[in-house]
Amino acid sequence: MCVVVVFLLSALLPLSCSHERDPFAWLYGPHSLRFGSLQADTTGGECPDECDCPPSFPVAMYCDGRGLTAMPTIPSRMKYLYLQNNAITAVPDSALVNATNLVWLMMHYNQLTSDAIGKKAFQQLNGLERLYLQHNNLTAFPSNLPRTLQDLRINHNKIEKVTPADLEGMDNLTILYLHDNAVTDMGTSLKALKSLTLLEISGNKLTKVPEALPEHLHQLYLEFNSIDSLPEGFLGQFTQLQYIRIAHNQLTDKGIPANTFNVTGLVELDLSFNKLERIPPVSTTLQHLYLQANQIKEFTLGSFCSVVDVTNFSKLRTLRLDGNEISRQDIPTESTRCLRLTSSIEV
Numbered sequence: 001m002c003v004v005v006v007f008l009l010s011a012l013l014p015l016s017c018s019h020e021r022d023p024f025a026w027l028y029g030p031h032s033l034r035f036g037s038l039q040a041d042t043t044g045g046e047c048p049d050e051c052d053c054p055p056s057f058p059v060a061m062y063c064d065g066r067g068l069t070a071m072p073t074i075p076s077r078m079k080y081l082y083l084q085n086n087a088i089t090a091v092p093d094s095a096l097v098n099a100t101n102l103v104w105l106m107m108h109y110n111q112l113t114s115d116a117i118g119k120k121a122f123q124q125l126n127g128l129e130r131l132y133l134q135h136n137n138l139t140a141f142p143s144n145l146p147r148t149l150q151d152l153r154i155n156h157n158k159i160e161k162v163t164p165a166d167l168e169g170m171d172n173l174t175i176l177y178l179h180d181n182a183v184t185d186m187g188t189s190l191k192a193l194k195s196l197t198l199l200e201i202s203g204n205k206l207t208k209v210p211e212a213l214p215e216h217l218h219q220l221y222l223e224f225n226s227i228d229s230l231p232e233g234f235l236g237q238f239t240q241l242q243y244i245r246i247a248h249n250q251l252t253d254k255g256i257p258a259n260t261f262n263v264t265g266l267v268e269l270d271l272s273f274n275k276l277e278r279i280p281p282v283s284t285t286l287q288h289l290y291l292q293a294n295q296i297k298e299f300t301l302g303s304f305c306s307v308v309d310v311t312n313f314s315k316l317r318t319l320r321l322d323g324n325e326i327s328r329q330d331i332p333t334e335s336t337r338c339l340r341l342t343s344s345i346e347v
């Protein structure tokens with residue numbers, strides 16, 4: 001169908017038209033890119049042979065999944081650069097010098113090591129908002145990352161340490177994916193991230209909750225670490241936290257200060273696969289509570305409701321208690337007055 005349309009249109013158009021920027025570029029499939037590139041925008045340099053630069057979207061360059069082992073040359077007009085799924089090993093200081101207009105830089109699934117990234121490689125990218133470096137072989141944060149970043153994904157690497165200098169001044173960073181690294185300590189490095197709403201730091205080697213967490217977090221994911229206790233007043237510092245997951249850690253009752261989770265605003269709390277022996281008190285506003293695979297021996301209705309009447313009842317919808325040391329008989333019948341919205345309690 002498309003082929004017929006293109007054929008008819010080109011037959012009807014005067015020849016001179018084809019010297020202009022091609023108005024029908026959007027009709028060509030990906031296989032026609034070579035043809036399209038005859039009229040391609042070459043502002044700031046030619047498209048390298050190993051990449052595609054669609055004439056219909058002249059500020060994007062697609063070099064993903066082509067077995068590249070080195071950085072291509074990058075025309076300076078490019079804003080969106082796709083380099084993922086290659087075997088690129090290095091980003092020398094000179095590799096991005098002309099790419100100062102980049103807004104997105106996708107480099108996930110490559111073979112980057114920290115030693116092979118120039119100290120100033122990313123420094124001049126003054127408008128960069130998204131940087132994807134996940135699934136590489138990095139052992140440290142690259143130096144001098146642009147402070148303009150909003151979304152930084154550096155998960156699935158081998159990073160052991162995060163320092164304040166790595167993240168300082170990233171006032172607009174809202175998303176940070178750091179999971180599946182080997183981080184043992186972050187010091188106060190997260191403190192400066194005043195816009196951060198999502199912190200994913202599961203699958204590291206943390207033994208405690210990072211200090212100075214940003215107060216505007218909405219989502220905090222700390223699963224698969226070795227955290228055995230939580231700081232006093234831990235959730236009081238957040239004004240907008242809705243989702244917190246601390247599953248697969250070493251939490252014990254002793255490590256959780258009284259009323260830690262009795263805070264309004266929280267929607268989901270995941271404490272599964274820990275070593276809890278009792279149900280911690282939670283706010284009546286909580287909606288989803290995961291406690292499976294702990295060592296809970298008793299069903300304490302008071303953990304959900306301290307009083308029960310027409311207006312005071314738990315808003316809990318999901319309650320998982322399977323894989324503990326209680327059975328259905330341990331749940332008193334009056335629970336239904338408190339847990340009115342809970343569709344089923346899994347034990």
Ligand SMILES: *[C@@H]1O[C@H](CO)[C@@H](O)[C@H](O)[C@H]1NC(C)=O
Binds near residue numbers: 072073074098
């Ligand atoms: C940067 O641009 C200059 C001038 O156009 C060019 O000579 C050089 O090869 C470019 N460098 C890279 C790494 O693209």
Ligand SMILES: *[C@@H]1O[C@H](CO)[C@@H](O)[C@H](O)[C@H]1NC(C)=O
Binds near residue numbers: 089113137
């Ligand atoms: C990156 O790590 C993988 C898996 O650990 C390894 O096979 C590969 O050789 C490493 N690449 C470099 C460049 O170090």
Ligand SMILES: *[C@@H]1O[C@H](CO)[C@@H](O)[C@H](O)[C@H]1NC(C)=O
Binds near residue numbers: 148
């Ligand atoms: C953050 O965003 C604001 C508004 O777009 C901008 O003025 C400011 O320069 C940005 N800050 C950084 C560190 O890029």
Ligand SMILES: *[C@@H]1O[C@H](CO)[C@@H](O)[C@H](O)[C@H]1NC(C)=O
Binds near residue numbers: 262281302305
């Ligand atoms: C939670 O805290 C409120 C006061 O902020 C208190 O009235 C309520 O009893 C507490 N809930 C539980 C289950 O301890």
Ligand SMILES: CC(=O)N[C@H]1CO[C@H](CO)[C@@H](O)[C@@H]1O
Binds near residue numbers: 306307311312
């Ligand atoms: C203990 C408790 O939560 N009591 C509340 C019951 O509901 C009334 C009306 O909404 C509140 O004023 C009480 O604080």
